[in-house]
Amino acid sequence: MPDVRQTAFDIIHRLRSAGTQRAVYAELRRTGTIFGYDAFLIGGLPHSPSENLSDCSLISGWPPGWTQRYEERNHLHRDPVIRYIRATTDPFLWHEAAAHGDPRGSVVMNEAREFGLKEGFCVPFHELDGSEAGVSFGGTEVRLSEDARAGLHLVAIYAMSRAKAIARRVQEGDAAEGAAVGLTGREIECLKWAAAGKTAWETSVILSISARTVEHYLACAARKLGATSRVQSVAEALRQRIID
The missing domain is CATH 3.30.450.80 (Transcription factor LuxR-like, autoinducer-binding domain)
Incomplete structure (x- = not known):
């Protein structure tokens, strides 16, 4: 070493x-x-x-x-x-x-x-x-x-x-950033990992939650962002500077 x-x-x-x-x-x-x-x-x-x-x-x-x-x-x-x-x-x-x-x-x-x-x-x-x-x-x-x-x-x-x-x-800052569309801190967190190329299963392992829960958060985020896919959700979140 x-x-x-x-x-x-x-x-x-x-x-x-x-x-x-x-x-x-x-x-x-x-x-x-x-x-x-x-x-x-x-x-x-x-x-x-x-x-x-x-x-x-x-x-x-x-x-x-x-x-x-x-x-x-x-x-x-x-x-x-x-x-x-x-x-x-x-x-x-x-x-x-x-x-x-x-x-x-x-x-x-x-x-x-x-x-x-x-x-x-x-x-x-x-x-x-x-x-x-x-x-x-x-x-x-x-x-x-x-x-x-x-x-x-x-x-x-x-x-x-x-x-x-x-x-x-x-919990505080990101929730405020996403307030305009009502995103929760956990939804933003899952979007960030999706933007990094992680699957729902990989994100579930990193966050120690179930893959189904990750999918739920991503689906909620997509609905609030008016997106029809995960890729579009990430793109819209980036555009609005909710994630970086």
Whole structure:
């Protein structure tokens, strides 16, 4: 690996200037080739038993099959990584969480291995308002030196910061931009991913929602924009500068 400190600072510089979730997602994908992880997730922790992964995720780079399995089996509430985030403020490797977790958590870890997630590195966040969150990086082989762990820790801090800032903007700013035609923040978000060439299924994986829900958002957006196709919806949203 190149000089870890400089590499981390370069990544942080790009994350700080990222203006969309697509940009953060793309940068974390690129960063994985440097630090040796294959997948990632930025998200909060559940506040109630009824919440699932799609309710908590900000940006998901998990394997599609694992996202679906995780949701269907409601692993969020038995995942040892989630439990360990609540118990520590220090970054940790997944196997450290498994060693301290509920025996039921081993089921989650074993199933994750089926999707190439054999080990990972997680950075926990505990906010002043009492909320908790984490950035997790996983793969078939995640081997990090102390310097690499420190570098990835910094990357996680800035990725979380940008993801939260962008989410606020989507909820507030983007909703205001689309107010003229009544577009919601989620509809605009799906249009942006469509403009980036993502299918409904790919967008569903990134946003941790179902493909049917993505299709619903896109259909609603098309109706409000007076469009008859997804391509026309994107073109009209670009023309009106609702998306960029």
